[in-house]
Amino acid sequence: xxxxxxxxxxxxxxxxxxxxxxxxxxxxxxxxxxxxxxxxxxxxxxxxxxxxxxxxxxxxxxxxxxxxxxxxxxxxxxxxxxxxxxxxxxxxxxxxxxxxxxxxxxxxxxxxxxxxxxxxxxxxxxxxxxxxxxxxxxxxxxxx
Amino acid sequence: xxxxxxxxxxxxxxxxxxxxxxxxxxxxxxxxxxxxxxxxxxxxxxxxxxxxxxxx
Numbered sequence: 001x002x003x004x005x006x007x008x009x010x011x012x013x014x015x016x017x018x019x020x021x022x023x024x025x026x027x028x029x030x031x032x033x034x035x036x037x038x039x040x041x042x043x044x045x046x047x048x049x050x051x052x053x054x055x056x057x058x059x060x061x062x063x064x065x066x067x068x069x070x071x072x073x074x075x076x077x078x079x080x081x082x083x084x085x086x087x088x089x090x091x092x093x094x095x096x097x098x099x100x101x102x103x104x105x106x107x108x109x110x111x112x113x114x115x116x117x118x119x120x121x122x123x124x125x126x127x128x129x130x131x132x133x134x135x136x137x138x139x140x141x142x143x144x
Numbered sequence: 145x146x147x148x149x150x151x152x153x154x155x156x157x158x159x160x161x162x163x164x165x166x167x168x169x170x171x172x173x174x175x176x177x178x179x180x181x182x183x184x185x186x187x188x189x190x191x192x193x194x195x196x197x198x199x200x
Contacts, residue, residue: 032152040163058175061182068185069166075192077159079199096196103193110186 034087037077038095044070045102052109056116064109071106075099 044067051063078095081087087095173181 032149033155036156058178061178062170062173065170065178065182065185066167068189069163069170072185072188072192073159073163073166075196077156079192079196082199099193099196103189106189 031081031086033077033084034081034091037074037081040070040074040077041095041098041102044074045098045105048102048105048109052105052112056113061113064106064113067109068106071099071102 047063047067047070051060051067054060054063078087078099082092170178170181
């Protein structure tokens with residue numbers, strides 16, 4: 001019994017997670033979901049900023065994966081909130097620009113992990129994050 | 145409280161639990177399991193980006 005449960009645990013933790021994106025068509029038209037999701041995007045940006053310059057090892061890979069999971073949660077939340085009409089056109093354009101910049105930073109980080117390069121200050125990521133901060137200021141500066 | 149806000153909060157809790165589950169899985173994984181998780185996360189990341197780009 002115990003071994004069965006142990007096997008079940010070991011299997012479930014490596015199983016692919018089911019995709020939930022697009023299943024929330026019932027989402028009501030409220031700005032709350034968009035605000036929380038854009039804050040998650042901000043969190044993903046800080047996770048990238050904090051981890052992208054670390055020495056490429058297993059812990060750095062974990063940090064990259066956690067930042068990616070946060071990005072996925074933010075991206076899905078923002079897309080569903082936009083589909084429900086909770087995000088305006090101008091704000092959506094800024095958010096998409098931010099999301100693209102973050103994805104570029106994630107790709108750069110992934111490249112650094114793949115090549116095993118340790119760069120204390122990766123110039124590409126620094127440049128992307130500088131743009132990102134500008135966009136964040138524009139988005140959050142618009143809030144009442 | 146507006147019923148729409150209640151549904152939005154329930155949705156946010158659901159998403160928060162999903163995210164916590166995903167992070168917990170990454171933290172529990174052994175170094176050998178990380179490669180498989182990485183491939184799967186990369187695929188979901190690309191799907192999320194495509195979905196966002198498709199949203200007008």
